[in-house]
Amino acid sequence: TDVVGYVTQDAHMFHDTIGANLRYARPDAGEQEIWDALEAAQVADLIRALPDGLDTVVGDRGYRLSGGERQRLAIARLLLKAPPIVVLDEATSALDNTAQATVAASLAALQATCVVVAHRLSTIQHADQIIVLVDGSVVQGGTYEELIAIEGPFRDLASRQTAE
Numbered sequence: 001t002d003v004v005g006y007v008t009q010d011a012h013m014f015h016d017t018i019g020a021n022l023r024y025a026r027p028d029a030g031e032q033e034i035w036d037a038l039e040a041a042q043v044a045d046l047i048r049a050l051p052d053g054l055d056t057v058v059g060d061r062g063y064r065l066s067g068g069e070r071q072r073l074a075i076a077r078l079l080l081k082a083p084p085i086v087v088l089d090e091a092t093s094a095l096d097n098t099a100q101a102t103v104a105a106s107l108a109a110l111q112a113t114c115v116v117v118a119h120r121l122s123t124i125q126h127a128d129q130i131i132v133l134v135d136g137s138v139v140q141g142g143t144y145e146e147l148i149a150i151e152g153p154f155r156d157l158a159s160r161q162t163a164e
Helices: 018-023 033-042 044-049 067-081 097-107 144-148 153-164
Strands: 004-007 085-089 113-117 130-134 137-142
Touching: 004 067, 018 033, 018 067, 033 044, 033 067, 033 097, 044 097, 044 153, 067 097, 067 144, 130 144, 144 153
Parallel strands: 004 085, 085 113
Antiparallel strands: 130 137
């Protein structure tokens, strides 16, 4: 269980404090380590602004937080755990591009093997290997540069996202 860290689009939070939700990943984490993870996940300022800070209760399944705030806390929890294998399933979908880039850099610093499920291409632009699935079948594979250079669903998606 300590080998894989997993963050989904709809990040789960326990009906407990922010601190307890983070310590779920690593019960022995010190306060500075928690704040470092919150900084790296781009959510420390929000937590500092809350009247109860780390002692703020997030509510059942984190209902008191926005989707992006839940995602950032789940990413902070992952950074605190620092597993060698990371699975991100649309884990930064609620973040803006700037926050997503900062979080991506923090995840890269983990030096973990990352499996990333994403529709936003900026999330995977620097991946070592991209696998393109269509209707559950692998239709393309390669680096971003290789895939963008050839006709196919990856380039089509990139063109649509650039147009938006």
